[in-house]
Amino acid sequence: MISFDPFSTIGFDIVLSGFRNQMQTAPATVERTYLQLKEMAVNYDFKPDSRLNETELAKKLATSRTPLREALNRLVAEGFFTFRSGKGFFCRSLNPIGIMHLYEARAAIECEAASLAAHRADPTKLKELEQYLDESKANYTPGTSPTELLRMDEAFHVGLTSLTDNKEMIRLLENVNDRIRFIRLIDLRTLAERNGGEVVTIRPHAEILQAVKQGDSEAARQAMVQHLTKRLEAVTENVRNAFAELYTPGD
Numbered sequence: 001m002i003s004f005d006p007f008s009t010i011g012f013d014i015v016l017s018g019f020r021n022q023m024q025t026a027p028a029t030v031e032r033t034y035l036q037l038k039e040m041a042v043n044y045d046f047k048p049d050s051r052l053n054e055t056e057l058a059k060k061l062a063t064s065r066t067p068l069r070e071a072l073n074r075l076v077a078e079g080f081f082t083f084r085s086g087k088g089f090f091c092r093s094l095n096p097i098g099i100m101h102l103y104e105a106r107a108a109i110e111c112e113a114a115s116l117a118a119h120r121a122d123p124t125k126l127k128e129l130e131q132y133l134d135e136s137k138a139n140y141t142p143g144t145s146p147t148e149l150l151r152m153d154e155a156f157h158v159g160l161t162s163l164t165d166n167k168e169m170i171r172l173l174e175n176v177n178d179r180i181r182f183i184r185l186i187d188l189r190t191l192a193e194r195n196g197g198e199v200v201t202i203r204p205h206a207e208i209l210q211a212v213k214q215g216d217s218e219a220a221r222q223a224m225v226q227h228l229t230k231r232l233e234a235v236t237e238n239v240r241n242a243f244a245e246l247y248t249p250g251d
Contacts, residue, residue, distance in 0.1 A: 026067065029063055029064075029067045030067040030070045030071055032063075033061055033063045033067050033068055033070075033071040034070075034071035034074055034075065036061050037057075037061070037071050037072065037075055037080075038075060038078075038080060038178070041075060041080035041081065041091065041092070042080070042178050042179075042181055042182065043182060044091070044094065044182050044242070044246055046091035047091060047246060047247070048091055048092065048093050048094035048095075048243075048246070049090055049091060049092075049093050049094075050090065050091050051087065051088055051089070051090050052072070052081070052088065052089040052090065052091065054068060054069075054072075054088065054089070072089050076089070078175055079092065079175070079179055080092055080178075080179065092179075094239060094242060094243070094246075095239065096235055096236045096239045099180060099183055099235050099238075099239055100232070100235050102176055102179055102180045103180065103228075103231075103232055103235060105172075105176050106173065106176045106177070106180065106228065107224075107225070107228045107229070109161070109169055109172055109173050109176065110157060110160075110161065110173065110224050110228060111221050111224045111225055111228070112169070112221075113160060113161040113163075113164050113166075113169055113173070113224075114160065114208055114211070114212060114217075114220040114221050114223070114224040115217040115218070115220055115221040116163075116164040116166065116217070117160055117161075117163035117164050117212045117220065118211065118212045118214075118215050118216055118217040118219075118220045119215065119217055120163065120164055120165055121163040121212055121213075122163070122165075125162070125163055126163060126209075126212065126213060128159075129156070129159045129160065129163065129209065130209060130213070132155070132156070132159060133156060133202055133205055133206060133209060136152050136155075136156075136202065137202050139152060140152075140200060140201055140202050142192070146185055146188040146189045146192060147185065149188055149200055150181065150184055150185055150188055153205075154177050154181075156205050157173065157177075158170065158173060158174060158177070160208065160209070160212070161173050163212065182242060183235070183238050183239065183242055186238050186241050186242050186245065187231055187234055187238045188200065190234070190237070190238065190241060191234075204223070204226070204227040205227075207223045207227075208220060208223040208224055208227060211223050
């Protein structure tokens with residue numbers, strides 16, 4: 001029988017190789033788990049304020065408790081989950097006040113971003129955003145799904161914020177976008193059902209971009225204010241509709 005000596009040269013190399021593989025795969029496992037959990041949280045696959053069962057989650061995501069915990073803690077820091085000492089992790093709440101605060105945060109970021117972009121926009125990047133808006137115009141039709149409309153809308157707003165060359169503003173906006181995406185999707189559906197699909201157009205985006213192109217920071221800010229404040233009054237209704245969608249009879 002051949003014995004394995006972990007302290008021999010060959011044995012040490014095998015042990016070291018295994019350790020390196022673990023070190024390389026651990027971050028990848030955490031990242032994969034993080035992305036899966038984040039998508040579930042964005043879509044409210046967990047009911048608002050419900051407690052997460054870590055054992056079941058680990059099985060569902062085919063991961064162990066350590067990377068799961070790391071991913072959950074990261075998402076707590078980003079506002080998707082909460083942690084209660086002695087009780088565990090919970091899905092974030094869904095209430096009009098909390099959503100309103102996120103909408104206000106989004107407005108603060110984007111209005112300032114529009115103003116800064118009017119001064120800082122790189123001509124080449126500005127031209128690229130103009131081209132994107134022009135190409136996406138054909139997709140703003142009654143037949144386009146709310147999911148696709150929301151994707152295009154977010155792409156434009158993140159693209160506009162990118163013109164500031166401020167990575168922190170971009171990071172903050174992307175975080176807020178993720179946290180209100182579920183409500184905004186419901187808002188688009190309701191708006192289209194009530195007023196027809198043609199109510200969603202690129203006109204507000206074109207007006208904002210025109211002010212940025214002209215270097216008029218105040219006009220850019222005001223155009224963004226008008227664009228974003230139109231849907232604030234519908235927050236309470238949208239949250240109510242969200243609960244109706246999340247909780248079906250028998251839940």
